[in-house]
Structures are given as structure tokens and as C-alpha cells.
């Protein structure tokens with residue numbers, strides 16, 4: 001039988017948007033879903049672990065009105081925690097978590113979560129080291145990439161949209177997402193209409209692994225207006241009838257003048273594996289366009305006293321910062337800490353090299369060494385270096401940062417000249433070997449470390465380890481790249 005806890009107060013909101021409360025015996029309760037700070041709720045316990053419980057909200061009794069915006073949430077798909085009928089995890093979109101909270105309060109919440117992480121984990125950081133969060137110029141329509149899933153699980157109707165919160169098998173059909181531009185929404189609606197309504201193509205089932213359509217990925221160069229569409233499918237168990245329908249639907253897509261006018265590149269990618277990950281090694285067919293689209297970013301070059309533009313080539317599987325205009329702000333912020341034109345910069349996790357290119361374009365540094373694990377990323381980066389006429393100023397090292405950082409000959413040769421090291425590691429943490437080596441070389445060499453992170457908890461832990469060595473903290477600067485969500489991006493500067 002379900003365990004219900006009634007009239008419990010939410011203490012605070014923590015990382016990943018979880019609510020935190022305490023049971024009568026002091027055990028932590030982590031609450032999933034859209035939880036408002038300082039509310040009084042009834043909870044259903046979903047898991048009981050040794051050190052904590054997990055729960056979902058089933059009723060809200062009271063909440064602090066100052067945390068609620070006076071205007072209606074901008075998106076009809078938003079899971080509004082204050083709407084009685086929508087309580088429970090499965091009834092709304094899992095994308096935005098905060099549309100009901102006024103933007104200034106969203107910022108306050110992120111600041112509190114970051115401050116708490118550092119207070120708890122990085123004891124050597126004082127409150128004055130942490131700067132106020134920089135707010136986003138756009139609260140909506142800021143995403144340049146969206147990834148929808150197809151499905152038809154609880155009903156016979158086909159859906160294409162985001163997963164319901166905490167449900168891998170439940171898709172919420174999204175007719176209009178307020179985090180992307182209207183133009184991109186129109187392209188998506190047209191594709192859905194052709195695939196799902198006109199040709200009734202089947203949607204992949206994650207339980208049985210049967211049927212056709214898996215994902216719809218749309219990327220956009222915000223400053224070039226180029227759109228790339230990638231339709232991911234599985235045809236492992238496809239009947240010949242389905243195959244004929246598929247061919248007809250793809251022909252129809254290719255022959256739609258409205259789509260051809262708006263979409264620069266349209267691809268279809270086969271993924272017959274159980275994993276959702278796709279890459280260059282999948283079977284990809286180009287319906288029309290080139291293999292890539294372009295994005296441009298503009299920066300102020302203080303030495304030249306002028307605005308300059310950097311161009312980035314984005315291929316179907318490459319990582320690119322999701323909020324272009326805010327990436328410009330983040331990289332300008334990073335440039336403030338690279339002081340000299342003759343600097344050698346080492347970037348340990350680079351992909352498209354957007355940070356490195358932006359720094360060189362801003363007149364910061366004159367040589368860049370780049371370490372990256374994925375060969376496709378190195379290829380993208382090399383293309384981007386050439387497009388921006390920087391090919392003479394870069395050296396690429398392909399492989400794992402934790403191995404190469406220490407052993408690569410070029411890195412070792414340049415160590416004495418490196419004045420800036422940038423680390424923007426994948427989601428979780430810096431590898432312990434990278435931390436050890438960063439601490440070791442700091443004894444001998446004088447450089448600034450810029451650590452860009454999207455996880456305040458692991459950032460605080462890694463910084464604490466670095467401060468055990470020879471570093472001191474200059475600033476911890478949070479920036480809000482993803483309004484309406486719980487994501488927090490931070491740039492930490494260690495000297």
C-alpha cells in the first residue's frame with residue numbers, strides 16, 4: 001500500500017529542481033516534480049532507501065504567493081504545480097520546470113542552490129567569492145536545438161514531444177514549445193503532420209523495440225537562420241507495407257516547397273540498436289542540403305576596439321552551446337580573464353572549439369592546444385579553425401584528457417608558456433588524474449584556470465580539491481543560460 005505523508009513543509013529546492021523535506025524521524029525526502037519553495041503538501045513515498053526517501057506531491061495545501069507569477073505560464077504544455085488536475089508526474093511536459101515562478105525568483109533560486117553547494121562542499125570558498133548570477137537576455141525562445149521523441153504508449157494516438165517527467169515510456173505531444181523560435185515550431189508541426197497524420201507512420205515502442213519513428217532533432221543557426229532536421233528511425237522489424245508508407249512519406253517531405261524553403265538540411269538516421277545514442281557511425285541518409293549548417297557569434301574585441309564575428313560549422317552529431325546569444329556572453333566573460341595577446345591557451349574538452357575560437361577572435365591568446373576524445377569533434381574543430389583563419393594557431397590532440405594532458409609531447413613542451421587552461425568537462429566531473437596533474441603543474445607554472453560547469457555540486461567538489469593544492473579562487477560567476485529550467489551554468493576562475 002502507498003505510504004502518504006500529509007501536511008509536510010518543503011524546506012528548499014535543491015539541484016535538479018528537487019524539493020527537500022524531512023520526515024518526522026529526520027530522514028531526507030527528495031521530492032520529484034514541479035515543487036514550489038515553502039509550500040505545504042501531501043506526499044506519496046515512491047522509494048525508501050537507507051539514507052533518504054523519494055516522493056511525489058499529490059496535493060498542495062499552501063504555498064508562498066511571492067513565488068508565483070501574476071501572469072499565466074506562457075506554455076500550454078507546462079506542468080503547472082498549482083493546477084489540481086495536473087498534480088502527479090505524468091500529466092505535463094518535462095521540459096520547463098519553473099514557468100510559474102517569476103524570473104527574478106528563478107534567479108534567486110539558482111543562486112541559493114549554487115551558494116548552498118559551495119557552503120556544504122567547498123569550505124575554503126567564502127560567500128564573497130561567489131558573484132550574483134547573470135540573468136539571461138531572453139527568458140523564452142532561446143534554444144537553438146530541440147530533441148523530441150516519438151511514441152504512442154498509453155493511447156493509440158501517435159505523439160511527438162518531450163518525455164513526461166520521470167517517465168521514459170510516456171511522451172507528451174508538444175504542438176508549440178516556447179523555448180524555441182516560432183519558425184522552428186512551424187517546421188516541426190509540418191513534419192509531424194506529414195509523418196503522423198498524412199502517412200500514419202508508426203512510432204517506436206521503447207518496451208517492445210518495434211516500429212519506426214524514434215526521434216526528431218531540430219537545430220538552428222540563430223544568427224544564420226539555417227535549420228537542420230534529423231529524423232531518427234528504427235526499421236529492424238518493419239513490414240513491407242510500412243516500408244512503402246515510409247518511402248512515400250519521405251518523398252512527400254522532400255517535395256514540400258514550404259519545408260525546402262525553411263530547412264537547409266534534412267537527414268534521416270537509422271538507429272536499430274537498443275541505445276538512444278547516435279553518431280556518425282549510424283547509417284545516415286541526406287534527403288536534401290549539406291552535411292552541416294552554420295552559426296555565427298559576435299564579440300567585442302577590446303584591443304581593436306571593434307565588433308568581430310566568429311563562424312561555426314555544426315554537423316549533425318556535434319555538440320554546440322544550446323543558447324547562442326548567451327554563449328556569446330559566457331565566452332566574453334571568459335575572455336576577461338585571459339589577459340595577454342601572446343598567451344598560449346590549453347582547452348581540455350573542446351568539441352567545436354567554440355570557446356577557443358571566440359577567445360582568439362577576441363584577440364586573447366595566440367596559440368591554442370586542444371584535447372578532445374571524439375574524432376568527429378576534432379574534425380569539426382579543425383574545420384572551424386580553418387573557416388575562422390586560425391589554422392596556424394592551433395594544435396589538436398585526440399584522446400582522453402586524463403591521459404594526454406600529462407603525456408602529450410606538445411602539451412609538455414608548451415607548459416611553461418601556457419597562461420590559461422580551460423576545462424569544460426562533460427556533465428559530471430573532472431577526472432581525478434586531471435585534478436592531480438593540474439595541482440602538480442601549478443607548483444611550477446603560473447596560469448589561470450577557467451572551469452566551466454553545468455553541475456554546481458561536482459564543481460564545488462572539484463574546486464575544493466584544487467584549493468587543497470596551489471590555487472586560489474578569484475571568482476565563481478553563475479550565469480543563467482537556461483531560464484524556466486533548473487540548469488545552472490557557472491564559470492569559476494582560479495589563479
Ligand SMILES: C[S@@+](CC[C@H](N)C(=O)[O-])C[C@H]1O[C@@H](n2cnc3c(N)ncnc32)[C@H](O)[C@@H]1O
Pocket residue numbers: 319320321348349350351352353354355371372373374377399400401402424425426427
Ligand atoms: C561540455 S562539452 C565541451 C564543449 C566545448 N567547450 C564547446 O563550447 O564547444 C564536453 C566535451 O568533452 C569531450 N570529452 C568527454 N570526455 C573526454 C575525455 N575523457 N577527454 C577529452 N575530452 C572528453 C566531449 O566529447 C565533449 O566534446
